[in-house]
Amino acid sequence: MxxxxxxxxxxxxxxxxxxxxxxxxxxxxxxxxxxxxxxxxxxxxxxxxxxxGNDKDIDTSFFDNFDPNADVPFDPPTPPEGYVPPPSFDELPPETEEDITTAYEEIYGPAYSGVSVLGNDVYVMDAHLKKSSGGFLGRRKKEKPNDGFEERVVQVRRVTKVVKGGKKLSFRAIVVVGDKNGQVGIGVGKAKEVVDAIAKSATNARRNIVTVPMTKYSTFPHRSDGDYGAAKVMLRPASPGTGVIAGGAVRIVLEMAGVANALGKQLRSKNALNNARATVVAIQKMRQFRDVARERGIPMEELWK
Known part of the structure; x- marks a missing residue:
């Protein structure tokens, strides 16, 4: 044992x-x-x-007559009968611009140039909902549209609505969108979350775009006043180099519109939403000199006579 x-x-x-x-x-x-x-x-x-272990199971007969230092000649296999080698890269015909665009769209999808070779919708990403990674309980958010407009939040407030069961809390956001090239809009949105309220207000602002008349010096063509509710805003043109001298919501609206030289003043209420809308009312009252000359049927040079 x-x-x-x-x-x-x-x-x-x-x-x-x-x-x-x-x-x-x-x-x-x-x-x-x-x-x-x-x-x-x-x-x-x-x-x-x-x-x-048992070393007899390993076959090492291949290395008996093998010399690792010997020069082994390269003997490629014989190509089959009728084999035609492919042309070299330099010998291929040059690709057209349409072929390159088609290949690019097949790999990366449609571009934002407004033209699709394969017939795809170039703005399909703006309408689809994309699931956010790491969001709370897999929340889904909408991608920002790539339309050239910038967004600026003016104000976010918590508001309440009195219902039968009590008070219902939500958030109200005021957003100004503009391309800084004469296009500006103001929107308001309410939601239970701040992010959703800003997104809704930005969408609402894009539906209310107005055109700002400006001269070559990026200022207003003439004076204008605007009223909305209890708010009153005064806008005045300024010489080059003055900048935007205004405060509150008036300054944000003018900057998003692309105005570089202007004077603005809030005369009555300090409500941000009413002052922003009063600024838009004052902008809509303005007219370009060429529009006035066209209405009168006279050349622009006679406007200053």
Missing amino acids: ASTASIAALSSFSSLSLGRSLPLKPRVLQSSTLVPLFGSSKLFSLSHPIRA
């Missing part, structure tokens, strides 16, 4: 030393080397070093 246990222990020790996992079972070993048994003073003889 002691001899069998010792052989099993030697087998497990040899398998661990060689990094191989083999089942522990006693093996019949021939004696030629003296090895002391564990827990005993007797010597046990081995005919060869203990090996856990």
